[in-house]
Structure formats: structure tokens, C-alpha cells
Amino acid sequence: MIAILMGVTGSGKSTVAKALVELTGWQFAEGDDYHSEANKAKMHAGIPLTDADRAPWLESLHEVIAGWYKAGESGIMTCSALKQSYRDTLAKDVPKDMCRFVLLDVPYDVLEKRMQARKGHYMNPDLLASQIATLEAPADALKVDATENPAMVAKKIVAALGAKA
Secondary structure, three states: OEEEEEOOOOOOHHHHHHHHHHHHOOEEEEHHHHOOHHHHHHHHOOOOOOHHHHHHHHHHHHHHHHHHHHHOOOEEEEOOOOOHHHHHHHHOOOOOOOEEEEEEEOOHHHHHHHHHHOOOOOOOHHHHHHHHHHOOOOOOOEEEEOOOOHHHHHHHHHHHHOOOO
């Protein structure tokens, strides 16, 4: 099983992923680590990325996912995956029953508070509105309330995926 934790900035992807890794022992890839320095600089400056900026990043994330699938490994990846076309790139050639998107759902006011509390993250809080505007709600993703304790959210994800902790 490969779980891709998706959502806008501040939704808790990294935090919930860490709790999931502790619970499952699965492989882990932090999507933000695969951004180019140019992409990070743009986001830090409050400039939204274009699809052209994202394309090489999404391909590199797909290679990680495809590698897990080919090796028969379970994995957890964090990636905003805001558009369906991005999700299609990430999961191409991997059976739908082996790769699930998990949308971390968080109200706007909570997202704002989380963004304001972040220290040392390259993502400019001003990009929250553009990410929300860009998000194409996935029809087939597991939608999870991510306002609860991350360990509890992780347990709910594992249960919903029918995975073993």
C-alpha cells in the first residue's frame, strides 16, 4: 500500500506522515525535499509555482512511488497534489488499489493559525489562498479531518485503508 498525504500548506501532511511511519514502519518520502532550490525560493518569496515549475518535481516523486511499487514496499509520501493532473502523474502505472490519496481536511482558520506558528519553513503563508484556489477536490481520495491529534489521525487512516499497524 502506498499512501499519499495531500492537501494545502499547513494541513499537517508532514506531521501526520511521521505518526503514520511510527504506526506502520512503512517507507517515507517528504515531498517538499524533492523541490528544486528555485522552486523553494519562489515559494519563499510568495510566488505561486506554475505547472511547468512543478512538472520535474512531480516526476521525481512518481519515480519514488513507482520504485516502492516495483519493490513491493509500502510507503507514505507527502505532496500537496492540488490538481487531478498532478495526482495522475504521481500515480501513473500504479494500480489504484495499491496507491491511495488521503486528503487532510482542515478549516481555513486552523490553517492560518498553523501557518503563523511555523518557524523556518520556506513556504510563505501568503500562498495559502492560492493553494486553496488551486485545489481540485479529489473524487476518489480518502478524506480525513486533520484537526485532531496526529496519532489519532494516523490511526484513522490506517483503519480506513485496511492496513496493518
